[in-house]
Amino acid sequence: GENVEQHPSTLSVQEGDSAVIKCTYSDSASNYFPWYKQELGKRPQLIIDIRSNVGEKKDQRIAVTLNKTAKHFSLHITETQPEDSAVYFCAASGQGGSEKLVFGKGTKLTVNP
């Protein structure tokens, strides 16, 4: 089945710097890659997603890139702010039409003022 690896597990940046979180997946049939943000004590919320027919997607300060050949995708946050501090999860949809998401283990991002 699908396996998703996420790195780094923790990331600390200064306010205004960029942050990059990387994920790799194993199933070449996966075609949907969402990113979730989970603030302390809250539910995961979708922040951006990308489908396999697109190489890059941007939404204000957040962008996601996908390299299908290498089977990796990344989350880029520019001009980080303290409110970006959270745990971020990547995920990939499994094969076989079940549309189950397999999640990475998460990255705890801390943005220092």
Place this chain on the structure above:
Amino acid sequence: DVKVTQSSRYLVKRTGEKVFLECVQDMDHENMFWYRQDPGLGLRLIYFSYDVKMKEKGDIPEGYSVSREKKERFSLILESASTNQTSMYLCASYRQGAETQYFGPGTRLLVL
């Protein structure tokens, strides 16, 4: 706005008790999921359901069962709670074809 609710935010149970965790969504979503979230392990799928009375095992179904008698409600059952089931439990749902999963607020379960 999608609403996924869970019956309890915090729950304390004793070893051996039968535990019911309820999840309700109000958007007529076909697909519903139960995950557990543990530090350093991310979200792991316990069970999911793609229709009423239909269920499939996820990655860690041992010690759990589920029930989906109505489309809007998906229940997770711990037949005999054990301390290693102390965790945060998250329910999610999504509409067929939409792919985006919407999560409930979570239930933090402590088994003593």
